[in-house]
Every structure is written in C-alpha cells, then in structure tokens.
Amino acid sequence: MIGRNDPLVRFREVQKTYDGESLVVKDLNLDIAPGEFLTLLGPSGSGKTTCLMMLAGFETVTYGTIYLGGGPINNLPPHKRGIGMVFQNYALFPHMTVGENLSFPLEARGAGKADVREKIGRALEAVQLGGYERRRPGQLSGGQQQRVALARALVFEPALVLMDEPLGALDKQLREHMQFEIKRIHESLGVTVVYVTHDQGEALTLSDRIAVLNNGVIQQIDAPADLYEKPKNAFVAQFIGENNRLRGHVRHMNGTSCRVELDNGQGEMQALAVNVSGSGAPTTLSLRPERVVIDPPPGSLPNRFEARVEELTYLGDHIRTRVNVCGTDQFIVKIPNAHGHASLKEGSTVTVGWEIDDCRALDT
Amino acid sequence: MTDAATTDAAPPANGPLTTADGRPLKSALARAERMRRVKAMLLVLPLLLFIGITFLSPIALMLFRSVDNPIVADNMPRTIAALEAWDDHGELPDEAAFAALTADLAEARRNRTIGRLATRLNYETGGLRSTVTRTGRRAQRLKAPFKEALIGLDGDWANPETWATIKRLGKRITGVNYLAAVDRRYDVDGNVVPQPEVRRIYIGNFIQTLWMSVIVTIACLALGFPVAYLLSILPLRYSNVLMILVLLPFWTSLLVRTTSWIVLLQTEGIINDILVWSGIISDDGRIQLIFNAEGTVIAMTHILLPFMILPLYSVMKTIPPIYMRAAASLGASRHYAFRRVYLPNTLPGIGAGCLLVFILAIGYYITPALVGGQDGMMISNFIAYHMQRSLNWGLAAALGAILLFGVLILYWVYSKLVGIERLKLG
Numbered sequence: 001m002i003g004r005n006d007p008l009v010r011f012r013e014v015q016k017t018y019d020g021e022s023l024v025v026k027d028l029n030l031d032i033a034p035g036e037f038l039t040l041l042g043p044s045g046s047g048k049t050t051c052l053m054m055l056a057g058f059e060t061v062t063y064g065t066i067y068l069g070g071g072p073i074n075n076l077p078p079h080k081r082g083i084g085m086v087f088q089n090y091a092l093f094p095h096m097t098v099g100e101n102l103s104f105p106l107e108a109r110g111a112g113k114a115d116v117r118e119k120i121g122r123a124l125e126a127v128q129l130g131g132y133e134r135r136r137p138g139q140l141s142g143g144q145q146q147r148v149a150l151a152r153a154l155v156f157e158p159a160l161v162l163m164d165e166p167l168g169a170l171d172k173q174l175r176e177h178m179q180f181e182i183k184r185i186h187e188s189l190g191v192t193v194v195y196v197t198h199d200q201g202e203a204l205t206l207s208d209r210i211a212v213l214n215n216g217v218i219q220q221i222d223a224p225a226d227l228y229e230k231p232k233n234a235f236v237a238q239f240i241g242e243n244n245r246l247r248g249h250v251r252h253m254n255g256t257s258c259r260v261e262l263d264n265g266q267g268e269m270q271a272l273a274v275n276v277s278g279s280g281a282p283t284t285l286s287l288r289p290e291r292v293v294i295d296p297p298p299g300s301l302p303n304r305f306e307a308r309v310e311e312l313t314y315l316g317d318h319i320r321t322r323v324n325v326c327g328t329d330q331f332i333v334k335i336p337n338a339h340g341h342a343s344l345k346e347g348s349t350v351t352v353g354w355e356i357d358d359c360r361a362l363d364t
Numbered sequence: 365m366t367d368a369a370t371t372d373a374a375p376p377a378n379g380p381l382t383t384a385d386g387r388p389l390k391s392a393l394a395r396a397e398r399m400r401r402v403k404a405m406l407l408v409l410p411l412l413l414f415i416g417i418t419f420l421s422p423i424a425l426m427l428f429r430s431v432d433n434p435i436v437a438d439n440m441p442r443t444i445a446a447l448e449a450w451d452d453h454g455e456l457p458d459e460a461a462f463a464a465l466t467a468d469l470a471e472a473r474r475n476r477t478i479g480r481l482a483t484r485l486n487y488e489t490g491g492l493r494s495t496v497t498r499t500g501r502r503a504q505r506l507k508a509p510f511k512e513a514l515i516g517l518d519g520d521w522a523n524p525e526t527w528a529t530i531k532r533l534g535k536r537i538t539g540v541n542y543l544a545a546v547d548r549r550y551d552v553d554g555n556v557v558p559q560p561e562v563r564r565i566y567i568g569n570f571i572q573t574l575w576m577s578v579i580v581t582i583a584c585l586a587l588g589f590p591v592a593y594l595l596s597i598l599p600l601r602y603s604n605v606l607m608i609l610v611l612l613p614f615w616t617s618l619l620v621r622t623t624s625w626i627v628l629l630q631t632e633g634i635i636n637d638i639l640v641w642s643g644i645i646s647d648d649g650r651i652q653l654i655f656n657a658e659g660t661v662i663a664m665t666h667i668l669l670p671f672m673i674l675p676l677y678s679v680m681k682t683i684p685p686i687y688m689r690a691a692a693s694l695g696a697s698r699h700y701a702f703r704r705v706y707l708p709n710t711l712p713g714i715g716a717g718c719l720l721v722f723i724l725a726i727g728y729y730i731t732p733a734l735v736g737g738q739d740g741m742m743i744s745n746f747i748a749y750h751m752q753r754s755l756n757w758g759l760a761a762a763l764g765a766i767l768l769f770g771v772l773i774l775y776w777v778y779s780k781l782v783g784i785e786r787l788k789l790g
Contacts, residue, residue: 056689056693057692058689058692077692077697078689078692078693079691079692079693079694079695079696079697079698079701080695082695083693084693084694085689085690085693085694087686087689087690089684089686091684091686091687091689091690093687093690093691093705093709094709095708095709095711104691104694104696104704104705105694105695105696108691108694108695108696108697108700108704109695152694153693153694156694156695162693
C-alpha cells in the first residue's frame with residue numbers, strides 16, 4: 001500500500017515522439033497524489049491527450065518511465081492497468097444494453113453474477129440513472145450516455161480514472177451540470193482523476209490542480225486560484241482567463257517590483273517582477289481586465305493613465321470596455337454591472353489605474 | 365378574429381385542424397407537397413419502367429411458364445374432350461377417344477406442330493415421341509374402327525398409362541414441372557410417386573448446390589474477414605493499394621479468371637507440378653483438383669470473395685477504433701474485446717456478405733459449367749441445359765422458380781434473425 005504522501009502516478013523524464021523527428025512531450029515530470037483531481041489543460045497539439053494515452057497504455061513511452069502505485073507500467077498492456085477511462089464520444093457499446101455495458105468490465109475480470117448486479121445497481125445510482133439497465137445507449141440523451149460512460153469507468157472501482165474531454169460533445173448547460181456531477185462523484189468516491197480539457201472554465205471549476213501544457217512542456221502546475229491570479233509566464237497568463245498584454249523593457253529593479261518602459265515609448269509603469277532576469281530585460285506585462293480601476297482618486301494608485309473609450313459591449317453582468325491607453329487600443333477593462341458603476345460614453349476620455357501587484361512582469 | 369388570434373396555437377377542441385381559410389390542414393399539406401412528389405416520381409419513372417420490363421416481367425413469365433402447359437391442350441382438343449368422362453382405372457377408353465386422337469394427330473401433322481407435341485409427351489413417358497410421330501404419319505389413311513387400327517399400329521396405344529398421360533397433360537395449368545423438378549411424377553392412377561432411380565437427379569443436385577454454396581460462403585468469410593479487417597485499419601495510402609488488389613478481379617473477365625484456374629489446378633498444372641516437385645505427392649499420385657466439385661468450390665470462392673470483403677469492410681470502417689480502446693481500458697484482453705465487442709458489431713456485415721455470396725453461389729452458372737466437370741454441376745447448369753438443349757422450358761422454369769423461392773425464404777429467415785434493415789451492402 002502506498003502512503004498518503006506517495007504519489008499514485010508518477011511521470012519521470014517522459015518523452016514522446018510519433019515520427020522520430022519532433023517531440024510531442026518533452027521531458028515531462030509530474031506527480032499525482034491519491035484522491036487528487038488533476039487537469040491537463042492546453043491548446044490542441046500541446047501533448048495533453050498524448051500524456052493521457054501514455055498513462056492509459058494506448059501509446060508507447062519513447063523515453064522515461066511512468067509509475068502507477070509505485071511500479072513502472074511502461075510495458076503493461078492497457079487491460080492490465082486497472083485504470084478507468086471516459087472518452088469524449090462516450091464509446092458505449094451500441095449492441096449492449098446499459099446494464100451489459102456496465103457488467104462488461106466486471107465480467108472481463110470474472111466477477112460473480114450476484115456481485116455484478118449489485119455493483120451495477122450502485123454505479124447507476126451514483127450517476128442518478130437507476131432503472132436504466134435495459135435501455136440501449138442509442139435511446140439515451142447525450143448527457144445520459146456520458147453518465148453511463150462515467151458509471152462504466154467507475155463500476156470496477158479503479159483507483160484512477162482518466163477523462164479525455166468527456167464533456168466536449170455536450171451543450172453548454174448540460175456541460176455545466178455534468179461538471180457539478182463529476183465533482184460530486186469525485187468527492188464522494190475519493191477516486192483519483194486525471195482530466196484532459198482545452199476548456200479553462202471547466203478546468204478551473206473541477207480541479208484540485210491544473211497543469212497547463214504547451215508544446216509538450218508543463219508551463220505551470222498550480223491550484224486554480226494561483227494559476228489565475230499568479231501566472232508564472234506570458235503563455236499561462238494569456239491562456240487562462242482574459243489578459244491585457246503590454247510589451248516593454250525593465251528599466252530599474254526595486255526589490256520585488258520593477259519599473260518598465262513600454263516598447264512603443266508611450267509610458268512607464270510599476271509592475272511586480274515575477275519572471276524577469278533584471279534590468280534591461282524584455283518583458284510582457286500582464287494585467288487582468290477586472291483589476292483595472294476607472295477614475296481612481298488621485299494618489300491612490302501608483303499606475304495612472306489617460307484612456308480614450310473606444311468601444312462598449314454590454315454583457316449583462318459586466319460591461320466590457322475597450323480603451324486606448326499607452327498607445328494600445330486593444331486594452332480591455334471589465335466594469336461590473338453594479339449600482340453606481342461608471343457610465344462611460346464611446347469617445348470620452350477617462351483615467352484608469354491599477355496596483356503594482358496586479359501588473360505582473362513576465363517573460364516574453 | 366380577435367380571440368382566435370391570441371389562441372391560434374391551441375387546436376380547436378372539436379374537429380381536425382384547418383388552415384386560415386377553413387380547409388382541412390391535411391389536404392392543404394398534400395396539395396402543397398404534390399408538385400414535389402410528382403417531380404420525384406418522374407425522376408424515378410425510367411428506372412421503374414426499366415426494372416419492370418427487364419426484371420419483373422421475365423420473372424413473372426418464368427413463373428407462369430413453369431405451370432403453363434398449352435401444347436397438348438392446343439393440339440389435342442378432341443382427344444381431351446373425349447377423355448373427359450374416362451377415368452383411368454386400368455381400362456382403355458372407348459372408340460370415340462381413339463377416333464378423336466386420330467383426327468387430332470392428323471391435324472397436328474398438317475399444322476407441323478406434331479414434333480413439339482411428341483416431344484412434350486416424351487418428357488413424361490419415354491418412347492412416346494416415336495409412337496406419336498409414327499401414328500401422325502399414318503393417321504390420314506386410318507379407317508374405323510380406330511381402336512383396333514391404332515393398337516395395330518403401335519402397342520403403346522393399348523397401354524392405359526399412355527392415355528392417362530395424355531389426359532393429365534391436357535390440363536392447361538399443371539404442376540408436373542414442379543414434380544419433375546423434385547424427382548416425382550404421376551403414376552397411372554394419378555398418384556405422386558418418385559421417379560425411377562436412374563432418373564432422380566434434381567433433388568441430389570439441389571442438395572449438392574446448397575452444400576457447395578455453404579462451403580463457398582464459409583471459405584469466403586474465413587478468407588475475407590481478415591482482409592476486410594486489414595483494409596479498415598490500414599492508413600489510407602496502404603488500404604487504397606489493398607483495395608485495388610481486392611477489386612482487381614472485377615476488372616478481369618470472368619472467363620479469363622476461370623480458365624486460369626484450369627491452368628493452375630489441372631492434373632498437369634502448376635499446383636500439382638509444385639507438389640510433385642517438392643515431393644509431397646508422387647508423380648502418379650497427382651490430385652484431381654479441377655473438373656469436379658473441389659475445383660468449382662475453389663474457383664467460385666475466388667470469384668465471389670470481393671462480394672464478402674466489400675460489405676464487411678464497409679461495416680468495419682464504421683466501427684470506431686475507440687470501442688476496442690474502451691474495452692481494453694475496462695480490462696478486456698484483445699481476444700475478449702474482439703469476441704464481445706468487435707465481432708458483434710460486424711454482424712450486419714457478416715450477414716450481408718454471407719447472404720450475398722450464398723445467393724450468388726446457388727445461382728452460379730459459368731464457373732461450374734467450365735470447371736465443374738460431371739460432379740461439380742450446379743442446379744443452374746441443369747436449368748441452362750433445359751433452356752438450350754432439351755428445350756423443356758417448363759422444367760427449366762420450375763427449377764428456376766424453386767431456386768427463387770429458396771432465396772426468398774433465405775431472405776425471410778435472415779430478416780427474422782438479424783433484421784433486413786441491418787443489412788449493409790456498402
């Protein structure tokens with residue numbers, strides 16, 4: 001048995017290439033704790049699905065080792081790994097009823113009849129589909145099919161469940177409902193989940209930790225709040241949530257903060273030095289649109305600039321405002337639709353400002 | 365139209381829905397769709413006509429011909445009428461029947477139809493051809509009493525069975541062809557009895573035809589399944605090449621392919637030469653591989669193989685590879701996953717391929733004719749024989765009809781077992 005602090009899954013120096021010319025996964029090191037909900041998040045082609053497929057055993061590992069429960073599984077065929085998997089298109093067997101689909105993993109392991117019936121009943125209850133045993137997958141809605149797929153991946157009580165964009169084929173409302181379902185099941189069963197998605201909202205909602213992948217490299221691995229509020233590099237800042245980018249060079253380091261001069265020469269501002277090497281280094285400033293303050297009282301904020309309102313978009317809960325500030329006209333400010341919010345007019349000029357900590361100086 | 369406008373979505377409590385001006389909604393819909401339906405109908409009309417003329421009407425004609433029996437009734441109207449009252453219980457008919465026969469044969473000879481009449485009677489009872497033609501030649505000069513005259517001319521007329529045959533064949537609609545097709549005939553008392561041993565050929569051949577078709581179907585499935593599977597999983601550029609190899613036989617003449625099997629399989633052919641050369645068989649122990657049932661099965665398997673591969677391939681192509689992955693992730697070994705997940709999903713293809721190959725096989729003609737020899741004959745060879753040589757079209761039609769009903773029964777069984785809507789031919 002592995003202890004609470006020993007990781008359940010371990011990627012050590014894992015590399016993967018399909019054609020022998022380019023690496024899809026580059027030197028991946030990753031530990032996943034038992035009971036953790038870890039999401040691999042990244043754009044398409046980032047290698048997240050490849051990582052999942054290597055873990056499931058459907059792709060070979062070119063170099064490095066994957067450990068499951070302490071032992072290497074590189075040469076273990078998929079059906080002996082005991083990992084449950086949920087696929088994007090459900091992959092329910094169309095010629096079997098729901099009950100037969102669920103009994104398949106149990107029968108493949110030679111489980112007894114009475115035992116099978118009981119486990120199927122329990123698994124279907126867990127996804128709130130009790131009494132659906134005799135239906136065929138074709139007679140179910142997309143959401144119900146995905147729940148059956150979920151129940152099938154859980155029915156043989158695996159320690160680890162992999163989910164490959166399981167909600168990608170559902171519409172928005174159902175997707176949100178299923179997110180809640182998955183989270184509930186994860187918490188009640190305590191199963192370890194590795195989840196792959198390109199939907200950052202999904203990742204932020206569900207995960208204990210998120211690994212952001214790009215070009216086969218983990219860019220940052222952190223809890224959702226840290227990932228959103230403290231991105232470590234420009235890619236993560238750009239990929240998670242909305243983000244204003246300003247390019248510049250570091251003029252002067254001052255402990256944890258620095259002075260940055262914009263490359264277009266239209267301004268100089270104070271920023272938090274997160275990922276810059278020192279004075280003179282090029283940097284990308286990252287600033288969340290909701291952290292920008294409209295018309296701050298004079299002297300309250302270190303960064304204050306004149307801005308011209310270019311465009312207002314009404315989005316219900318907030319008003320998305322595009323302004324021209326410091327020579328860039330793609331600067332977005334989110335104004336919450338609260339009582340007494342600033343009512344702006346297109347073409348008017350306002351003052352905008354932000355804190356040092358909200359403006360992060362990252363790599364280029 | 366004040367209240368109605370606000371509640372127009374709800375149907376009126378009584379009566380069917382109507383349009384705004386009060387016409388029934390159904391007829392309005394039919395009117396709106398009519399033009400489109402007429403156009404669609406016009407587009408398929410040529411094909412329907414073509415099918416009707418070239419497919420349905422020949423089948424109907426064949427079915428009719430298998431029970432139609434006009435020759436005796438047309439050429440011997442007087443005899444048939446005279447035999448109406450006679451019941452064949454070992455006694456000869458009376459003088460009037462003999463007189464009528466003489467008159468009929470004389471007229472048939474004048475009309476030059478006596479040959480067909482003699483042939484038709486000969487199908488039923490061997491030897492009647494010469495009896496009828498000889499009597500026909502003399503009929504003009506015969507004098508009453510005709511009974512003695514005819515019996516004096518040919519002993520067959522003293523046999524009540526001859527008269528019974530004529531009476532039986534006098535019916536316009538008859539089942540004799542079907543009886544003959546299953547090796548049965550009427551005896552003198554009108555009972556259905558088996559043909560004499562030496563003339564029983566069709567039942568045995570029907571069984572042989574079915575048996576060979578089953579073997580060909582099984583062989584095609586065994587050979588075609590792995591090929592279809594390979595086709596469905598290979599990357600496109602390889603599967604295209606393989607597909608061309610599968611389709612190549614379609615672009616080669618059937619005759620060429622069949623004769624090349626003769627070259628390969630004959631006693632002095634390549635296969636036997638290799639076997640002798642490699643020492644597996646001795647020179648005087650060469651195997652007879654062609655001009656028998658084995659040769660027919662080998663050549664037909666080769667020819668019908670694409671008809672198995674193509675439906676199988678088209679079904680396998682639609683089975684997502686993710687099913688096998690899902691099965692593996694659920695703990696199934698490759699073997700178990702294949703048996704429980706892949707195979708059941710290929711069943712529509714297996715059903716379609718087997719049905720197609722089997723139906724083509726039981727009606728196959730040219731290959732058995734070329735490489736079948738004596739014991740590799742199939743039922744269609746007999747049909748061809750009766751169409752071209754013996755000119756007994758009635759019997760040929762009956763054999764064909766039995767084949768047709770056999771296929772229809774097969775379809776029915778298939779649709780009961782698997783469901784015809786699951787048939788996938790490509």
